[in-house]
Amino acid sequence: MATIEDVAKLAGLSRTTVSRVINDQPYVTEEKKQRILQAMDELGYVPNSSARRLRSQRTDTIAVLLPRITNPFFANLIESMEKKASQWGYQVIVCQTHDSEKKELDYLQLLKTKQVDGVVMTSLCNDWEVIEPYLESGPIVLCNEYMEEMAVPMVHMDHRKAAYESTIHLIDQGCKNISYVSGGSDTYLAEERKTGFLKALEERALPFLEAASVDWAIHVEDGRKVFNHIKDHHPIIDGVFTGSDEVAAGVVYEAVQAGWNVPDDLAVVGFDNQMLSLLMFPSVTTIDQPVAKMADRTIEVLVRQLMNPRANKARRYIYSHKLLVRNSTLKKQLVTNL
Amino acid sequence: MATIEDVAKLAGLSRTTVSRVINDQPYVTEEKKQRILQAMDELGYVPNSSARRLRSQRTDTIAVLLPRITNPFFANLIESMEKKASQWGYQVIVCQTHDSEKKELDYLQLLKTKQVDGVVMTSLCNDWEVIEPYLESGPIVLCNEYMEEMAVPMVHMDHRKAAYESTIHLIDQGCKNISYVSGGSDTYLAEERKTGFLKALEERALPFLEAASVDWAIHVEDGRKVFNHIKDHHPIIDGVFTGSDEVAAGVVYEAVQAGWNVPDDLAVVGFDNQMLSLLMFPSVTTIDQPVAKMADRTIEVLVRQLMNPRANKARRYIYSHKLLVRNSTLKKQLVTNL
Numbered sequence: 001m002a003t004i005e006d007v008a009k010l011a012g013l014s015r016t017t018v019s020r021v022i023n024d025q026p027y028v029t030e031e032k033k034q035r036i037l038q039a040m041d042e043l044g045y046v047p048n049s050s051a052r053r054l055r056s057q058r059t060d061t062i063a064v065l066l067p068r069i070t071n072p073f074f075a076n077l078i079e080s081m082e083k084k085a086s087q088w089g090y091q092v093i094v095c096q097t098h099d100s101e102k103k104e105l106d107y108l109q110l111l112k113t114k115q116v117d118g119v120v121m122t123s124l125c126n127d128w129e130v131i132e133p134y135l136e137s138g139p140i141v142l143c144n145e146y147m148e149e150m151a152v153p154m155v156h157m158d159h160r161k162a163a164y165e166s167t168i169h170l171i172d173q174g175c176k177n178i179s180y181v182s183g184g185s186d187t188y189l190a191e192e193r194k195t196g197f198l199k200a201l202e203e204r205a206l207p208f209l210e211a212a213s214v215d216w217a218i219h220v221e222d223g224r225k226v227f228n229h230i231k232d233h234h235p236i237i238d239g240v241f242t243g244s245d246e247v248a249a250g251v252v253y254e255a256v257q258a259g260w261n262v263p264d265d266l267a268v269v270g271f272d273n274q275m276l277s278l279l280m281f282p283s284v285t286t287i288d289q290p291v292a293k294m295a296d297r298t299i300e301v302l303v304r305q306l307m308n309p310r311a312n313k314a315r316r317y318i319y320s321h322k323l324l325v326r327n328s329t330l331k332k333q334l335v336t337n338l
Numbered sequence: 339m340a341t342i343e344d345v346a347k348l349a350g351l352s353r354t355t356v357s358r359v360i361n362d363q364p365y366v367t368e369e370k371k372q373r374i375l376q377a378m379d380e381l382g383y384v385p386n387s388s389a390r391r392l393r394s395q396r397t398d399t400i401a402v403l404l405p406r407i408t409n410p411f412f413a414n415l416i417e418s419m420e421k422k423a424s425q426w427g428y429q430v431i432v433c434q435t436h437d438s439e440k441k442e443l444d445y446l447q448l449l450k451t452k453q454v455d456g457v458v459m460t461s462l463c464n465d466w467e468v469i470e471p472y473l474e475s476g477p478i479v480l481c482n483e484y485m486e487e488m489a490v491p492m493v494h495m496d497h498r499k500a501a502y503e504s505t506i507h508l509i510d511q512g513c514k515n516i517s518y519v520s521g522g523s524d525t526y527l528a529e530e531r532k533t534g535f536l537k538a539l540e541e542r543a544l545p546f547l548e549a550a551s552v553d554w555a556i557h558v559e560d561g562r563k564v565f566n567h568i569k570d571h572h573p574i575i576d577g578v579f580t581g582s583d584e585v586a587a588g589v590v591y592e593a594v595q596a597g598w599n600v601p602d603d604l605a606v607v608g609f610d611n612q613m614l615s616l617l618m619f620p621s622v623t624t625i626d627q628p629v630a631k632m633a634d635r636t637i638e639v640l641v642r643q644l645m646n647p648r649a650n651k652a653r654r655y656i657y658s659h660k661l662l663v664r665n666s667t668l669k670k671q672l673v674t675n676l
Binding site for chain 2: 068069070072075076078079082086091092093095096098103106107110113219220246253275276279280281
């Protein structure tokens with residue numbers, strides 16, 4: 001059985017530094033932290049005996065709550081979380097909330113009934129006041145979804161900035177009448193995206209075409225309906241912002257089937273950089289999220305809280321996105337002007 | 339609280355018939371059964387008080403074990419199972435085994451430790467002798483995966499027949515050198531598919547090109563590698579059988595990028611009728627599985643066993659597939675001859 005000294009030795013750092021990392025204390029550089037975490041992984045180190053004893057009374061199970069696993073963004077997030085959790089000796093169970101307040105609470109109940117040790121929430125349906133009491137039964141970390149106040153650790157991207165950038169990109173490509181297509185969830189994350197979208201329109205003095213916007217699109221099939229809705233009722237639309245690669249793929253597919261030129265007649269941006277967005281013809285411009293990094297960090301933060309309930313509880317970890325420009329937005333008349 | 343009489347009344351059938359359905363006894367027509375199940379759903383009926391009492395000592399949680407949720411086939415299966423389970427008052431937790439024998443047993447442990455009431459296994463890594471003892475702790479139903487012996491209820495398709503049909507289709511389209519592309523799992527289901535593939539080759543007196551076959555392809559990225567492997571080492575290959583739409587999509591994408599004509603240079607079949615197979619250009623020929631029907635049946639069978647442990651334990655429910663012929667296999671020279 002590896003000891004903290006073994007970890008320190010392999011990492012070439014002091015015992016104190018290792019201890020700092022385990023307890024999520026400040027003043028350790030990211031490079032040292034990574035060396036220590038790698039050494040722990042290599043040695044299969046489980047922190048000190050009292051933590052071990054504590055854990056032996058536990059389930060070694062983490063629940064991850066997500067809206068739906070048919071969304072590949074969440075499936076990929078889980079994939080990475082599970083790998084990381086497994087390195088620390090935890091198994092992951094996945095719970096779908098379908099954006100239902102009741103289901104979310106039902107699954108949080110697993111924490112109360114000690115069926116799981118900790119919870120990761122990747123979405124948030126209830127108000128925080130409703131969730132907070134569950135913290136008495138075990139730690140909760142937010143990943144992907146976030147909020148204003150900081151009652152728990154939060155690991156996420158800046159969705160406002162991402163939405164702003166992809167909207168500006170649409171406008172730079174010549175779009176003047178952009179439809180805002182979302183799934184209609186009223187989470188903080190969803191609000192942030194919309195704020196970013198509206199900010200871009202405002203900056204470029206373009207109107208928000210509320211009537212031509214859609215708040216019910218989640219799946220590929222919805223995207224196909226969105227295109228037909230645009231074609232039949234708002235043919236003036238020349239750009240579509242979506243918060244989902246699936247929806248974007250549906251729009252692109254149906255537009256191409258209907259003989260529209262994507263992007264010249266209709267430019268489309270997705271979100272999440274799913275494999276689908278690359279495979280589509282034309283390929284779909286999208287926002288890449290650092291899924292693996294966010295997943296790893298989330299598990300790391302949660303496991304530290306499980307090992308040491310006094311570990312820093314309310315820190316925010318914000319990750320950067322990348323706008324991946326592909327053929328669904330690169331208008332030809334502009335390309336020839338480049 | 340609804341009673342069995344309420345259900346009988348709403349369904350317009352006798353109390354005895356309702357009781358038969360609850361206990362999964364024979365001699366009830368499918369039509370009557372559906373009426374009764376619908377009436378139960380509508381009334382939110384939970385069968386008799388002793389079952390209720392029993393259930394109150396339980397977790398009302400079902401674990402579904404699957405290889406990986408990034409495979410949309412399983413994600414869709416879960417989606418349907420969860421809907422059905424929810425109608426019966428059960429919540430579903432999802433457990434990824436990654437085809438690991440150890441992880442599979444770790445999750446089955448949830449049954450022993452009473453963290454869940456019942457388990458659905460959609461894949462099977464361990465030998466059945468290893469799984470069987472867990473049945474003492476609660477019911478297990480197999481869905482998708484199956485095996486020769488019938489120790490538990492099994493809900494599945496005939497994968498041998500499906501693979502046979504899509505291979506015959508490739509041959510009918512003129513393919514003479516077909517590569518067999520799989521994920522290399524050695525489950526019964528995987529063997530069945532391969533048997534069907536080989537049977538088709540044998541019937542049409544074509545050789546099995548083992549050297550040009552691949553047993554490591556699971557994701558889209560693997561499919562892209564498969565194509566490059568074929569191009570560089572086995573350019574004679576003119577048809578690809580895959581057990582996965584993701585892999586098929588990767589093959590098709592990479593082939594098109596490389597300037598090959600799909601299907602004239604290379605015909606490709608997938609499996610599972612994922613949305614991706616329809617959205618690809620060209621669209622991918624595939625096998626449609628009745629996912630929702632299989633999922634519903636699985637939950638129904640499991641819930642009955644939870645309500646009545648003496649319910650029929652070892653029945654097999656086999657569903658039919660559909661071969662969906664699309665552009666990735668419809669060779670032009672043949673189409674013009676039609």
